[in-house]
Amino acid sequence: MKRLFLATTVVALGVTAVFALWVTPPRAEQGFDAVRLLYLHVPTAWIAYLAFGITALASLLWLVPRTRDTAWDLLAGASAEVGVVFTALTLLLGSLWGRPAWGTWWEWDARLTTTAILFFLYLGYLALRRTGATSDERGKRSAIAALIAFADVPVNYLSVTWWQTLHQQGTVFNKNLNVQIDGSMAFTLILAVVAFTLLYGYLVLERFQLAQLEEGREARELELAIAERLRTEHSEVVPA
């Protein structure tokens, strides 16, 4: 089943690449091919929001006593890690697009800055998850940290409207702009979003299973340590 999932994801990504690189037109007025980065930059940014949204939701489910389960904590961690990879790529791809479009690799623009903050907030969250603690302590503090970090997501999304700096405003869902998008471009963008969503799902599934294994190893190490301690104590009490 997982192999079929992976195969579907690879095919969807491959078809997206073919459409993005060979079928869609460059930006009409300049023969500007860097616009093809749109099919990577926009979906990776959207999927990063999705990833952090899932992290926040799973964290909330962990915090509510009735739904508390270690699986929510592990899912939150897995989704955050995948989200950090997507955010890093969003920044990198934006920089690659910004150089030919704006003439600069980086600008302290509102959208770029809040994206960088988002990246570092979740890096901090991942670091926090690795500090030594019991499963419950880790779950509690990371769930709270995840909910605090998630506050930057709406700020990041609305930053282009609130501050109107260098980064363009949202175009796809912006009713005021009445954007006319070429049919093949709109299709490729939707396809890219679907393909990257599948990729996100696959990576989270793999990362979640790895987290379960790591949890199992920790439990096993704890069991061995307790057994060793009991054995030592027993040998001290019973004279040879």
Place this chain on the structure above:
Amino acid sequence: MSHNWSFVIAGYSITTVVFVSYAVWIRQKARQLRRSLPDENRD
């Protein structure tokens, strides 16, 4: 070919390398852990 194709090629290459490396890293680490754990903890 316009000069900004180099940015496009860089973007697609970096994205591919990042995702493939990350997926391979997860799978290898999981395989390693499965080997080190006793049978009852395996999938």
